[in-house]
Amino acid sequence: MLVRWSVVILALWAVARLTGGDRISFLTGILVPVLAFTPYAAALSTVFIGCALVLRRWRALAVTVAVTAAFAIAVVPRAVGGSGPAADGPSLRVLTANLRLGLADPHAIVGLVRRTGADVLSVQEFTARADAGLDRAGLTRLLPYKVAMPMAGAQGTALYARHPLRALPTFPVSEIGLAMPHAEMRLPGGRRVELFGVHLARPLSPSGVGQWRRAFVLLPGARHGVVRILAGDFNATLDHAPLRGLLGEGYADAADLTGKGLVPTFRKxxxxxxxxxxxxxxxxxxxxxxxxxxxxxxxxxRAVFARVRLP
Incomplete structure:
Protein backbone atom coordinates (compact mmCIF):
# COMPACT_ATOMS: atom_id res chain seq x y z
CA MET A 1 0.00 0.00 0.00
CA LEU A 2 2.82 2.40 0.90
CA VAL A 3 4.61 1.74 -2.38
CA ARG A 4 1.40 2.20 -4.36
CA TRP A 5 0.49 5.57 -2.84
CA SER A 6 4.08 6.79 -2.99
CA VAL A 7 4.19 5.99 -6.70
CA VAL A 8 0.87 7.81 -7.24
CA ILE A 9 2.19 10.92 -5.46
CA LEU A 10 5.42 10.87 -7.45
CA ALA A 11 3.48 10.41 -10.69
CA LEU A 12 1.30 13.44 -9.92
CA TRP A 13 4.44 15.39 -9.03
CA ALA A 14 6.08 14.50 -12.35
CA VAL A 15 2.94 15.49 -14.28
CA ALA A 16 2.78 18.84 -12.46
CA ARG A 17 6.44 19.49 -13.28
CA LEU A 18 6.27 18.54 -16.94
CA THR A 19 3.01 20.37 -17.62
CA GLY A 20 3.94 23.54 -15.71
CA GLY A 21 1.09 23.12 -13.26
CA ASP A 22 2.44 25.94 -11.09
CA ARG A 23 1.28 28.39 -13.77
CA ILE A 24 -2.34 27.66 -12.83
CA SER A 25 -3.39 30.47 -10.49
CA PHE A 26 -5.22 28.46 -7.84
CA LEU A 27 -2.43 25.83 -7.74
CA THR A 28 0.56 28.20 -7.65
CA GLY A 29 0.64 28.62 -3.86
CA ILE A 30 0.61 24.83 -3.38
CA LEU A 31 2.86 23.68 -6.21
CA VAL A 32 5.63 26.31 -6.06
CA PRO A 33 7.03 25.13 -2.68
CA VAL A 34 6.60 21.47 -3.66
CA LEU A 35 8.23 21.73 -7.11
CA ALA A 36 11.30 23.42 -5.62
CA PHE A 37 12.28 19.98 -4.29
CA THR A 38 11.81 18.12 -7.59
CA PRO A 39 15.44 16.86 -7.78
CA TYR A 40 14.86 15.05 -4.47
CA ALA A 41 11.65 13.51 -5.79
CA ALA A 42 13.60 12.34 -8.84
CA ALA A 43 16.17 10.63 -6.60
CA LEU A 44 13.41 9.09 -4.46
CA SER A 45 11.68 7.65 -7.51
CA THR A 46 14.73 5.47 -8.21
CA VAL A 47 14.42 4.01 -4.69
CA PHE A 48 10.86 2.95 -5.43
CA ILE A 49 12.02 1.15 -8.56
CA GLY A 50 14.06 -1.07 -6.26
CA CYS A 51 11.12 -1.50 -3.85
CA ALA A 52 8.77 -2.52 -6.65
CA LEU A 53 11.33 -5.04 -7.92
CA VAL A 54 11.84 -6.58 -4.49
CA LEU A 55 8.09 -6.78 -3.86
CA ARG A 56 7.39 -7.94 -7.43
CA ARG A 57 4.80 -5.22 -8.00
CA TRP A 58 5.13 -5.23 -11.77
CA ARG A 59 2.46 -2.63 -12.45
CA ALA A 60 4.01 -0.31 -9.88
CA LEU A 61 7.42 -0.98 -11.40
CA ALA A 62 6.26 0.04 -14.87
CA VAL A 63 4.70 3.26 -13.57
CA THR A 64 7.75 4.08 -11.43
CA VAL A 65 10.13 3.58 -14.36
CA ALA A 66 7.99 5.97 -16.43
CA VAL A 67 7.93 8.50 -13.57
CA THR A 68 11.70 8.28 -13.12
CA ALA A 69 12.20 8.82 -16.85
CA ALA A 70 9.97 11.90 -16.71
CA PHE A 71 11.95 13.29 -13.79
CA ALA A 72 15.21 12.50 -15.59
CA ILE A 73 14.12 14.53 -18.61
CA ALA A 74 13.53 17.51 -16.33
CA VAL A 75 16.51 17.20 -13.99
CA VAL A 76 19.48 15.40 -15.55
CA PRO A 77 20.40 18.07 -18.17
CA ARG A 78 21.29 20.45 -15.33
CA ALA A 79 24.10 18.15 -14.26
CA VAL A 80 25.36 17.62 -17.80
CA GLY A 81 25.53 21.09 -19.28
CA GLY A 82 25.77 21.80 -22.97
CA SER A 83 27.68 23.61 -25.63
CA GLY A 84 26.89 27.29 -25.85
CA PRO A 85 27.42 29.69 -28.73
CA ALA A 86 30.91 30.58 -29.92
CA ALA A 87 30.80 34.18 -28.71
CA ASP A 88 33.94 36.26 -29.23
CA GLY A 89 33.08 39.57 -27.54
CA PRO A 90 34.45 41.06 -24.31
CA SER A 91 34.64 38.90 -21.19
CA LEU A 92 32.45 39.79 -18.20
CA ARG A 93 32.58 38.35 -14.69
CA VAL A 94 29.31 38.45 -12.74
CA LEU A 95 28.75 37.69 -9.04
CA THR A 96 25.48 37.65 -7.07
CA ALA A 97 24.92 37.31 -3.33
CA ASN A 98 21.93 37.50 -0.98
CA LEU A 99 23.06 39.25 2.22
CA ARG A 100 20.37 37.84 4.55
CA LEU A 101 18.85 41.09 5.80
CA GLY A 102 22.21 42.82 5.35
CA LEU A 103 23.97 40.56 7.89
CA ALA A 104 26.37 38.68 5.58
CA ASP A 105 30.08 39.26 6.22
CA PRO A 106 31.11 42.27 4.07
CA HIS A 107 34.78 41.22 4.12
CA ALA A 108 33.77 37.83 2.68
CA ILE A 109 31.89 39.60 -0.13
CA VAL A 110 34.90 41.78 -0.94
CA GLY A 111 37.12 38.71 -0.77
CA LEU A 112 34.93 36.96 -3.34
CA VAL A 113 35.06 39.99 -5.63
CA ARG A 114 38.86 39.88 -5.47
CA ARG A 115 39.01 36.10 -5.86
CA THR A 116 36.75 35.99 -8.91
CA GLY A 117 37.79 39.31 -10.45
CA ALA A 118 34.10 40.21 -10.66
CA ASP A 119 33.18 43.12 -12.92
CA VAL A 120 29.57 43.16 -11.68
CA LEU A 121 28.13 42.40 -8.26
CA SER A 122 24.41 42.09 -7.53
CA VAL A 123 23.51 42.05 -3.83
CA GLN A 124 20.05 41.42 -2.42
CA GLU A 125 18.57 42.16 1.02
CA PHE A 126 20.76 45.25 0.86
CA THR A 127 20.32 47.58 3.85
CA ALA A 128 21.91 50.90 4.80
CA ARG A 129 24.03 48.97 7.30
CA ALA A 130 25.23 46.61 4.56
CA ASP A 131 26.00 49.59 2.32
CA ALA A 132 28.24 51.15 4.99
CA GLY A 133 29.87 47.81 5.85
CA LEU A 134 30.76 47.05 2.23
CA ASP A 135 32.23 50.54 1.82
CA ARG A 136 34.39 50.07 4.93
CA ALA A 137 35.51 46.64 3.67
CA GLY A 138 36.81 48.28 0.49
CA LEU A 139 34.23 47.21 -2.10
CA THR A 140 34.03 50.59 -3.81
CA ARG A 141 37.79 50.55 -4.42
CA LEU A 142 37.26 47.43 -6.54
CA LEU A 143 33.83 48.26 -8.00
CA PRO A 144 33.54 52.05 -7.86
CA TYR A 145 30.21 52.42 -9.68
CA LYS A 146 26.87 51.47 -8.19
CA VAL A 147 23.13 51.81 -8.54
CA ALA A 148 21.81 51.15 -5.06
CA MET A 149 18.37 50.87 -3.51
CA PRO A 150 19.07 50.25 0.20
CA MET A 151 15.96 49.43 2.23
CA ALA A 152 15.10 47.88 5.57
CA GLY A 153 14.62 44.15 5.89
CA ALA A 154 14.78 42.13 2.69
CA GLN A 155 13.58 44.78 0.25
CA GLY A 156 16.83 46.47 -0.83
CA THR A 157 19.05 45.52 -3.77
CA ALA A 158 22.17 47.04 -5.33
CA LEU A 159 24.37 46.70 -8.39
CA TYR A 160 28.12 47.41 -8.15
CA ALA A 161 30.36 47.54 -11.23
CA ARG A 162 33.93 48.00 -12.36
CA HIS A 163 32.81 50.15 -15.30
CA PRO A 164 30.45 53.16 -15.45
CA LEU A 165 26.77 52.53 -14.74
CA ARG A 166 23.75 54.53 -15.82
CA ALA A 167 20.56 53.93 -13.87
CA LEU A 168 17.56 52.94 -16.00
CA PRO A 169 13.85 52.92 -15.09
CA THR A 170 12.76 49.96 -13.02
CA PHE A 171 9.60 48.56 -11.43
CA PRO A 172 7.84 50.12 -8.43
CA VAL A 173 8.52 48.22 -5.23
CA SER A 174 4.78 48.41 -4.52
CA GLU A 175 4.13 46.18 -7.55
CA ILE A 176 6.71 43.45 -7.02
CA GLY A 177 7.46 43.73 -3.29
CA LEU A 178 11.25 44.15 -3.57
CA ALA A 179 13.71 46.54 -5.21
CA MET A 180 15.24 45.53 -8.54
CA PRO A 181 17.78 48.09 -9.79
CA HIS A 182 18.20 48.31 -13.54
CA ALA A 183 21.28 49.84 -15.13
CA GLU A 184 23.33 50.10 -18.30
CA MET A 185 27.06 49.42 -18.01
CA ARG A 186 29.47 50.93 -20.53
CA LEU A 187 32.49 48.71 -21.19
CA PRO A 188 35.87 49.87 -22.48
CA GLY A 189 35.55 50.21 -26.23
CA GLY A 190 31.96 51.41 -26.04
CA ARG A 191 29.99 48.15 -25.68
CA ARG A 192 26.93 48.42 -23.47
CA VAL A 193 25.23 45.76 -21.35
CA GLU A 194 21.94 46.02 -19.48
CA LEU A 195 21.92 44.65 -15.95
CA PHE A 196 19.12 43.77 -13.54
CA GLY A 197 19.75 43.13 -9.86
CA VAL A 198 16.99 40.59 -9.34
CA HIS A 199 15.14 39.75 -6.14
CA LEU A 200 11.68 38.26 -6.41
CA ALA A 201 9.16 37.96 -3.60
CA ARG A 202 8.80 34.67 -1.73
CA PRO A 203 5.77 32.88 -3.24
CA LEU A 204 4.57 31.52 0.10
CA SER A 205 1.52 33.72 0.68
CA PRO A 206 -1.25 35.06 -1.60
CA SER A 207 0.40 38.49 -1.82
CA GLY A 208 3.85 36.97 -2.30
CA VAL A 209 2.57 34.70 -5.08
CA GLY A 210 1.02 37.69 -6.84
CA GLN A 211 4.21 39.77 -6.64
CA TRP A 212 6.34 36.80 -7.72
CA ARG A 213 4.21 36.10 -10.78
CA ARG A 214 4.03 39.82 -11.67
CA ALA A 215 7.81 40.19 -11.59
CA PHE A 216 8.29 37.33 -14.02
CA VAL A 217 5.85 39.01 -16.39
CA LEU A 218 7.56 42.40 -16.08
CA LEU A 219 11.16 41.27 -16.55
CA PRO A 220 12.09 41.90 -20.19
CA GLY A 221 13.20 39.21 -22.58
CA ALA A 222 16.58 39.17 -24.31
CA ARG A 223 15.35 39.20 -27.89
CA HIS A 224 15.53 42.89 -28.70
CA GLY A 225 19.16 43.47 -29.69
CA VAL A 226 20.35 44.67 -26.28
CA VAL A 227 22.51 42.23 -24.32
CA ARG A 228 20.90 41.74 -20.89
CA ILE A 229 22.08 39.91 -17.80
CA LEU A 230 19.79 39.20 -14.84
CA ALA A 231 21.53 38.23 -11.59
CA GLY A 232 20.10 37.58 -8.16
CA ASP A 233 17.71 35.64 -5.97
CA PHE A 234 14.75 34.60 -8.11
CA ASN A 235 13.10 32.59 -5.32
CA ALA A 236 12.59 30.02 -8.05
CA THR A 237 14.31 26.92 -9.35
CA LEU A 238 14.45 25.56 -12.88
CA ASP A 239 11.48 23.38 -11.91
CA HIS A 240 9.21 26.45 -11.78
CA ALA A 241 7.39 27.23 -14.99
CA PRO A 242 7.69 31.06 -14.77
CA LEU A 243 11.49 30.86 -14.61
CA ARG A 244 11.58 28.43 -17.53
CA GLY A 245 9.27 30.80 -19.38
CA LEU A 246 11.72 33.66 -18.80
CA LEU A 247 14.55 31.48 -20.11
CA GLY A 248 12.43 30.94 -23.21
CA GLU A 249 12.55 34.70 -23.82
CA GLY A 250 16.16 34.48 -24.94
CA TYR A 251 18.14 33.72 -21.77
CA ALA A 252 20.31 30.86 -20.54
CA ASP A 253 21.07 29.92 -16.94
CA ALA A 254 24.86 30.12 -16.45
CA ALA A 255 25.06 27.25 -13.95
CA ASP A 256 22.78 25.06 -16.09
CA LEU A 257 24.97 25.62 -19.15
CA THR A 258 28.09 24.50 -17.29
CA GLY A 259 26.59 21.38 -15.68
CA LYS A 260 26.22 22.97 -12.24
CA GLY A 261 22.50 23.61 -12.32
CA LEU A 262 21.82 21.24 -9.42
CA VAL A 263 24.31 22.85 -7.03
CA PRO A 264 22.13 24.29 -4.22
CA THR A 265 22.36 27.95 -3.24
CA PHE A 266 19.86 28.25 -0.36
CA ARG A 267 19.04 26.39 2.85
CA LYS A 268 16.45 27.69 5.28
CA ARG A 302 25.52 30.99 -1.29
CA ALA A 303 27.07 33.35 -3.81
CA VAL A 304 26.90 32.49 -7.52
CA PHE A 305 29.57 33.49 -10.05
CA ALA A 306 29.75 33.28 -13.84
CA ARG A 307 32.40 34.22 -16.38
CA VAL A 308 30.66 35.22 -19.59
CA ARG A 309 31.84 36.14 -23.05
CA LEU A 310 29.54 38.60 -24.82
CA PRO A 311 28.42 38.12 -28.43
Missing amino acids: AWWVPPITLDHILVDARCAVRRADVYALPRSDH
Whole structure:
Protein backbone atom coordinates (compact mmCIF):
# COMPACT_ATOMS: atom_id res chain seq x y z
CA MET A 1 0.00 0.00 0.00
CA LEU A 2 2.82 2.40 0.90
CA VAL A 3 4.61 1.74 -2.38
CA ARG A 4 1.40 2.20 -4.36
CA TRP A 5 0.49 5.57 -2.84
CA SER A 6 4.08 6.79 -2.99
CA VAL A 7 4.19 5.99 -6.70
CA VAL A 8 0.87 7.81 -7.24
CA ILE A 9 2.19 10.92 -5.46
CA LEU A 10 5.42 10.87 -7.45
CA ALA A 11 3.48 10.41 -10.69
CA LEU A 12 1.30 13.44 -9.92
CA TRP A 13 4.44 15.39 -9.03
CA ALA A 14 6.08 14.50 -12.35
CA VAL A 15 2.94 15.49 -14.28
CA ALA A 16 2.78 18.84 -12.46
CA ARG A 17 6.44 19.49 -13.28
CA LEU A 18 6.27 18.54 -16.94
CA THR A 19 3.01 20.37 -17.62
CA GLY A 20 3.94 23.54 -15.71
CA GLY A 21 1.09 23.12 -13.26
CA ASP A 22 2.44 25.94 -11.09
CA ARG A 23 1.28 28.39 -13.77
CA ILE A 24 -2.34 27.66 -12.83
CA SER A 25 -3.39 30.47 -10.49
CA PHE A 26 -5.22 28.46 -7.84
CA LEU A 27 -2.43 25.83 -7.74
CA THR A 28 0.56 28.20 -7.65
CA GLY A 29 0.64 28.62 -3.86
CA ILE A 30 0.61 24.83 -3.38
CA LEU A 31 2.86 23.68 -6.21
CA VAL A 32 5.63 26.31 -6.06
CA PRO A 33 7.03 25.13 -2.68
CA VAL A 34 6.60 21.47 -3.66
CA LEU A 35 8.23 21.73 -7.11
CA ALA A 36 11.30 23.42 -5.62
CA PHE A 37 12.28 19.98 -4.29
CA THR A 38 11.81 18.12 -7.59
CA PRO A 39 15.44 16.86 -7.78
CA TYR A 40 14.86 15.05 -4.47
CA ALA A 41 11.65 13.51 -5.79
CA ALA A 42 13.60 12.34 -8.84
CA ALA A 43 16.17 10.63 -6.60
CA LEU A 44 13.41 9.09 -4.46
CA SER A 45 11.68 7.65 -7.51
CA THR A 46 14.73 5.47 -8.21
CA VAL A 47 14.42 4.01 -4.69
CA PHE A 48 10.86 2.95 -5.43
CA ILE A 49 12.02 1.15 -8.56
CA GLY A 50 14.06 -1.07 -6.26
CA CYS A 51 11.12 -1.50 -3.85
CA ALA A 52 8.77 -2.52 -6.65
CA LEU A 53 11.33 -5.04 -7.92
CA VAL A 54 11.84 -6.58 -4.49
CA LEU A 55 8.09 -6.78 -3.86
CA ARG A 56 7.39 -7.94 -7.43
CA ARG A 57 4.80 -5.22 -8.00
CA TRP A 58 5.13 -5.23 -11.77
CA ARG A 59 2.46 -2.63 -12.45
CA ALA A 60 4.01 -0.31 -9.88
CA LEU A 61 7.42 -0.98 -11.40
CA ALA A 62 6.26 0.04 -14.87
CA VAL A 63 4.70 3.26 -13.57
CA THR A 64 7.75 4.08 -11.43
CA VAL A 65 10.13 3.58 -14.36
CA ALA A 66 7.99 5.97 -16.43
CA VAL A 67 7.93 8.50 -13.57
CA THR A 68 11.70 8.28 -13.12
CA ALA A 69 12.20 8.82 -16.85
CA ALA A 70 9.97 11.90 -16.71
CA PHE A 71 11.95 13.29 -13.79
CA ALA A 72 15.21 12.50 -15.59
CA ILE A 73 14.12 14.53 -18.61
CA ALA A 74 13.53 17.51 -16.33
CA VAL A 75 16.51 17.20 -13.99
CA VAL A 76 19.48 15.40 -15.55
CA PRO A 77 20.40 18.07 -18.17
CA ARG A 78 21.29 20.45 -15.33
CA ALA A 79 24.10 18.15 -14.26
CA VAL A 80 25.36 17.62 -17.80
CA GLY A 81 25.53 21.09 -19.28
CA GLY A 82 25.77 21.80 -22.97
CA SER A 83 27.68 23.61 -25.63
CA GLY A 84 26.89 27.29 -25.85
CA PRO A 85 27.42 29.69 -28.73
CA ALA A 86 30.91 30.58 -29.92
CA ALA A 87 30.80 34.18 -28.71
CA ASP A 88 33.94 36.26 -29.23
CA GLY A 89 33.08 39.57 -27.54
CA PRO A 90 34.45 41.06 -24.31
CA SER A 91 34.64 38.90 -21.19
CA LEU A 92 32.45 39.79 -18.20
CA ARG A 93 32.58 38.35 -14.69
CA VAL A 94 29.31 38.45 -12.74
CA LEU A 95 28.75 37.69 -9.04
CA THR A 96 25.48 37.65 -7.07
CA ALA A 97 24.92 37.31 -3.33
CA ASN A 98 21.93 37.50 -0.98
CA LEU A 99 23.06 39.25 2.22
CA ARG A 100 20.37 37.84 4.55
CA LEU A 101 18.85 41.09 5.80
CA GLY A 102 22.21 42.82 5.35
CA LEU A 103 23.97 40.56 7.89
CA ALA A 104 26.37 38.68 5.58
CA ASP A 105 30.08 39.26 6.22
CA PRO A 106 31.11 42.27 4.07
CA HIS A 107 34.78 41.22 4.12
CA ALA A 108 33.77 37.83 2.68
CA ILE A 109 31.89 39.60 -0.13
CA VAL A 110 34.90 41.78 -0.94
CA GLY A 111 37.12 38.71 -0.77
CA LEU A 112 34.93 36.96 -3.34
CA VAL A 113 35.06 39.99 -5.63
CA ARG A 114 38.86 39.88 -5.47
CA ARG A 115 39.01 36.10 -5.86
CA THR A 116 36.75 35.99 -8.91
CA GLY A 117 37.79 39.31 -10.45
CA ALA A 118 34.10 40.21 -10.66
CA ASP A 119 33.18 43.12 -12.92
CA VAL A 120 29.57 43.16 -11.68
CA LEU A 121 28.13 42.40 -8.26
CA SER A 122 24.41 42.09 -7.53
CA VAL A 123 23.51 42.05 -3.83
CA GLN A 124 20.05 41.42 -2.42
CA GLU A 125 18.57 42.16 1.02
CA PHE A 126 20.76 45.25 0.86
CA THR A 127 20.32 47.58 3.85
CA ALA A 128 21.91 50.90 4.80
CA ARG A 129 24.03 48.97 7.30
CA ALA A 130 25.23 46.61 4.56
CA ASP A 131 26.00 49.59 2.32
CA ALA A 132 28.24 51.15 4.99
CA GLY A 133 29.87 47.81 5.85
CA LEU A 134 30.76 47.05 2.23
CA ASP A 135 32.23 50.54 1.82
CA ARG A 136 34.39 50.07 4.93
CA ALA A 137 35.51 46.64 3.67
CA GLY A 138 36.81 48.28 0.49
CA LEU A 139 34.23 47.21 -2.10
CA THR A 140 34.03 50.59 -3.81
CA ARG A 141 37.79 50.55 -4.42
CA LEU A 142 37.26 47.43 -6.54
CA LEU A 143 33.83 48.26 -8.00
CA PRO A 144 33.54 52.05 -7.86
CA TYR A 145 30.21 52.42 -9.68
CA LYS A 146 26.87 51.47 -8.19
CA VAL A 147 23.13 51.81 -8.54
CA ALA A 148 21.81 51.15 -5.06
CA MET A 149 18.37 50.87 -3.51
CA PRO A 150 19.07 50.25 0.20
CA MET A 151 15.96 49.43 2.23
CA ALA A 152 15.10 47.88 5.57
CA GLY A 153 14.62 44.15 5.89
CA ALA A 154 14.78 42.13 2.69
CA GLN A 155 13.58 44.78 0.25
CA GLY A 156 16.83 46.47 -0.83
CA THR A 157 19.05 45.52 -3.77
CA ALA A 158 22.17 47.04 -5.33
CA LEU A 159 24.37 46.70 -8.39
CA TYR A 160 28.12 47.41 -8.15
CA ALA A 161 30.36 47.54 -11.23
CA ARG A 162 33.93 48.00 -12.36
CA HIS A 163 32.81 50.15 -15.30
CA PRO A 164 30.45 53.16 -15.45
CA LEU A 165 26.77 52.53 -14.74
CA ARG A 166 23.75 54.53 -15.82
CA ALA A 167 20.56 53.93 -13.87
CA LEU A 168 17.56 52.94 -16.00
CA PRO A 169 13.85 52.92 -15.09
CA THR A 170 12.76 49.96 -13.02
CA PHE A 171 9.60 48.56 -11.43
CA PRO A 172 7.84 50.12 -8.43
CA VAL A 173 8.52 48.22 -5.23
CA SER A 174 4.78 48.41 -4.52
CA GLU A 175 4.13 46.18 -7.55
CA ILE A 176 6.71 43.45 -7.02
CA GLY A 177 7.46 43.73 -3.29
CA LEU A 178 11.25 44.15 -3.57
CA ALA A 179 13.71 46.54 -5.21
CA MET A 180 15.24 45.53 -8.54
CA PRO A 181 17.78 48.09 -9.79
CA HIS A 182 18.20 48.31 -13.54
CA ALA A 183 21.28 49.84 -15.13
CA GLU A 184 23.33 50.10 -18.30
CA MET A 185 27.06 49.42 -18.01
CA ARG A 186 29.47 50.93 -20.53
CA LEU A 187 32.49 48.71 -21.19
CA PRO A 188 35.87 49.87 -22.48
CA GLY A 189 35.55 50.21 -26.23
CA GLY A 190 31.96 51.41 -26.04
CA ARG A 191 29.99 48.15 -25.68
CA ARG A 192 26.93 48.42 -23.47
CA VAL A 193 25.23 45.76 -21.35
CA GLU A 194 21.94 46.02 -19.48
CA LEU A 195 21.92 44.65 -15.95
CA PHE A 196 19.12 43.77 -13.54
CA GLY A 197 19.75 43.13 -9.86
CA VAL A 198 16.99 40.59 -9.34
CA HIS A 199 15.14 39.75 -6.14
CA LEU A 200 11.68 38.26 -6.41
CA ALA A 201 9.16 37.96 -3.60
CA ARG A 202 8.80 34.67 -1.73
CA PRO A 203 5.77 32.88 -3.24
CA LEU A 204 4.57 31.52 0.10
CA SER A 205 1.52 33.72 0.68
CA PRO A 206 -1.25 35.06 -1.60
CA SER A 207 0.40 38.49 -1.82
CA GLY A 208 3.85 36.97 -2.30
CA VAL A 209 2.57 34.70 -5.08
CA GLY A 210 1.02 37.69 -6.84
CA GLN A 211 4.21 39.77 -6.64
CA TRP A 212 6.34 36.80 -7.72
CA ARG A 213 4.21 36.10 -10.78
CA ARG A 214 4.03 39.82 -11.67
CA ALA A 215 7.81 40.19 -11.59
CA PHE A 216 8.29 37.33 -14.02
CA VAL A 217 5.85 39.01 -16.39
CA LEU A 218 7.56 42.40 -16.08
CA LEU A 219 11.16 41.27 -16.55
CA PRO A 220 12.09 41.90 -20.19
CA GLY A 221 13.20 39.21 -22.58
CA ALA A 222 16.58 39.17 -24.31
CA ARG A 223 15.35 39.20 -27.89
CA HIS A 224 15.53 42.89 -28.70
CA GLY A 225 19.16 43.47 -29.69
CA VAL A 226 20.35 44.67 -26.28
CA VAL A 227 22.51 42.23 -24.32
CA ARG A 228 20.90 41.74 -20.89
CA ILE A 229 22.08 39.91 -17.80
CA LEU A 230 19.79 39.20 -14.84
CA ALA A 231 21.53 38.23 -11.59
CA GLY A 232 20.10 37.58 -8.16
CA ASP A 233 17.71 35.64 -5.97
CA PHE A 234 14.75 34.60 -8.11
CA ASN A 235 13.10 32.59 -5.32
CA ALA A 236 12.59 30.02 -8.05
CA THR A 237 14.31 26.92 -9.35
CA LEU A 238 14.45 25.56 -12.88
CA ASP A 239 11.48 23.38 -11.91
CA HIS A 240 9.21 26.45 -11.78
CA ALA A 241 7.39 27.23 -14.99
CA PRO A 242 7.69 31.06 -14.77
CA LEU A 243 11.49 30.86 -14.61
CA ARG A 244 11.58 28.43 -17.53
CA GLY A 245 9.27 30.80 -19.38
CA LEU A 246 11.72 33.66 -18.80
CA LEU A 247 14.55 31.48 -20.11
CA GLY A 248 12.43 30.94 -23.21
CA GLU A 249 12.55 34.70 -23.82
CA GLY A 250 16.16 34.48 -24.94
CA TYR A 251 18.14 33.72 -21.77
CA ALA A 252 20.31 30.86 -20.54
CA ASP A 253 21.07 29.92 -16.94
CA ALA A 254 24.86 30.12 -16.45
CA ALA A 255 25.06 27.25 -13.95
CA ASP A 256 22.78 25.06 -16.09
CA LEU A 257 24.97 25.62 -19.15
CA THR A 258 28.09 24.50 -17.29
CA GLY A 259 26.59 21.38 -15.68
CA LYS A 260 26.22 22.97 -12.24
CA GLY A 261 22.50 23.61 -12.32
CA LEU A 262 21.82 21.24 -9.42
CA VAL A 263 24.31 22.85 -7.03
CA PRO A 264 22.13 24.29 -4.22
CA THR A 265 22.36 27.95 -3.24
CA PHE A 266 19.86 28.25 -0.36
CA ARG A 267 19.04 26.39 2.85
CA LYS A 268 16.45 27.69 5.28
CA ALA A 269 17.20 25.27 8.14
CA TRP A 270 19.32 22.17 8.72
CA TRP A 271 16.30 19.89 8.41
CA VAL A 272 15.18 21.36 5.04
CA PRO A 273 16.99 20.06 1.93
CA PRO A 274 18.93 22.84 0.15
CA ILE A 275 17.59 24.16 -3.16
CA THR A 276 18.80 26.36 -6.03
CA LEU A 277 17.15 29.79 -5.90
CA ASP A 278 20.00 32.08 -7.02
CA HIS A 279 20.76 32.42 -10.72
CA ILE A 280 22.69 34.36 -13.30
CA LEU A 281 20.66 34.51 -16.52
CA VAL A 282 22.62 35.64 -19.54
CA ASP A 283 21.57 36.53 -23.05
CA ALA A 284 21.51 33.19 -24.89
CA ARG A 285 23.93 34.65 -27.46
CA CYS A 286 26.61 34.79 -24.74
CA ALA A 287 29.08 32.00 -24.02
CA VAL A 288 29.44 30.92 -20.38
CA ARG A 289 33.03 29.86 -19.73
CA ARG A 290 32.69 29.12 -16.02
CA ALA A 291 30.16 29.06 -13.19
CA ASP A 292 30.81 28.50 -9.48
CA VAL A 293 28.99 28.62 -6.16
CA TYR A 294 30.68 29.94 -3.01
CA ALA A 295 29.87 29.81 0.70
CA LEU A 296 28.81 33.15 2.17
CA PRO A 297 29.36 33.54 5.95
CA ARG A 298 26.33 34.76 7.94
CA SER A 299 23.95 34.27 5.02
CA ASP A 300 21.45 31.49 4.31
CA HIS A 301 22.36 31.79 0.62
CA ARG A 302 25.52 30.99 -1.29
CA ALA A 303 27.07 33.35 -3.81
CA VAL A 304 26.90 32.49 -7.52
CA PHE A 305 29.57 33.49 -10.05
CA ALA A 306 29.75 33.28 -13.84
CA ARG A 307 32.40 34.22 -16.38
CA VAL A 308 30.66 35.22 -19.59
CA ARG A 309 31.84 36.14 -23.05
CA LEU A 310 29.54 38.60 -24.82
CA PRO A 311 28.42 38.12 -28.43
